[in-house]
Amino acid sequence: MQIKKILNNNVIITTDKHNNELVVMGKGLAFQKRIGDEVVECQIDKTYRLSNSDLNTKLQELLEDVPIGYLELATVIIDSGKEKLHTSLNDSIYISLTDHLHTAIQRVKNNIRVPNLLLWDIKRFFTVEYQIGKEAVALIKRRFKVDLGEDEAGFIALHLVNAQTEIENDNVYVMTELMQEIIRIVSYYFKVQFDEESVYYYRFSTHLRFFASRIMNHRQNEGETDEELLLIIQKKYRNAYNCVEKVNQYVVKKYNYYMSNDEKLYLTIHIARLVQKLGQEEKSITSTNKK
Template identity: 30%
Template sequence: MEILRVFNNNVVLSRDASGREIILTGRGLGFQARPGDSIDTARIVRTFVPDDGRDPDNMGAQIAAIPPEHVLLADEALAIAARELDTDLPSHVVVALADHLSFAIKRVHSGIALDYPLRSEVSHLYPKELAAAAHIVAYVNARLDEPIPDDEAIAIALHLVNAGFATGDLSETYRITGLFRQLFDVLEQAYGRPFDRDTVSAARFITHLRYFFIRMKKGEQLSEGHEILAAAIQQAYPEAYACALKLTAVLELRLGDEITDNEVLYLTMHVARLASEPATAC
């Protein structure tokens, strides 16, 4: 492999055997190096592959701006999360977490405290990611002289959720998380009672919505003809169908896209399942 660009002494841009541009890190990898120079592969510590259309130059510059020890710390901590979530976490999640941890460490050192919103929503909507994030914080703090607050797990959980949404944009994940809250508000107003968000039915509803957002992002809504089934479900669950239409109106307004009848059909079935659960205490 040869160097395409040097970001700093420890970060360079290269190209792998398949022709993809990749970012390589390693102590002294870019020291006194120039484009066209061969790379000492023995020095490579970590390889980052820009995914989801990310610009390699931007990603390389971001990595170069993060202290190497924080990148390593994020990489090690995410290995724990990947095992707990039983999933592969793409390179951009490592970079995002390293950047977040680095900034959190600087804030602690400067005595700056942050209050994270969406605490309740994250704990209800993403319990697995939040548990993994809490373990990340514990792992990181065991290796720091000045520990970061436990509340950092809220933001870290959203980074993990972001990987699942496949949006590539953490602000979009915050927006979608807020939208979850709004949808549950509409649901509870429609039925005039609270819903327990820790039930299996609620988890299925949330999972359905997460994949719905991914389908919307890719322009791949459910659109097969199920007219007979749709008519039967509307007749069997009129209240759930009316509620699903309200949810659909919110989704179309917030997402700026028309939602297919089949997506409304699946929403109705999830709402009906949720509504069949016993009411929770206020």
């Protein structure tokens, strides 16, 4: 095993016996070494063999700008995710999560915090991923003396969600078609056209992406929503709930997927909010035109 490229004293590029590129880490692995020198294998701490050459190239480029400690941190989080989620994750998460952690930590050090508008959904629908995110935030606080807070725990959870989606949803077209059909059902039920550039539509479509992912992966969410709370929501948002029942009929018929109470409750709230905001905007436009 020979050194093909040196990224820094601790990270080198080499190849395996099949000529596949490897990113190899180890303390002092490349110290006073040159390209072509043999790798001291007892010094190797971690080896990364990503699924394709494009990802390998991106990881190399990232490690030229981001300290290796962030990749090590991301690896700890990813390993925890694989263990607790009982699934493999797309290799791209090594790049996306490393980059995100570096950016987030630097941002918070500069007293800049980005609110996570999806935190509510993440906590309810991706409880395991969010718990891993919270543990990651605690680990970062110990290692870097920086408290990222629960918003970033949610962002870390999203990286884990997306890494699962990329593996399990090979047919992106089918998932997109499902989302479009749900939007069509809602639009037809309320006889409205949605502004796809609005923040309210963005939040709704993002929630739909998570919902569609669960349907495609047959991963139903069963939370702790009780019947009484669901009845309250039914009464408060009667039209939105009836619309959700139309959506439920569709996914049962086409995907043999039965929505849980949690899913009905939160989809009802999302639809009610979207339609309400659309109604407010229409009233505002009408009022302005009259003037």
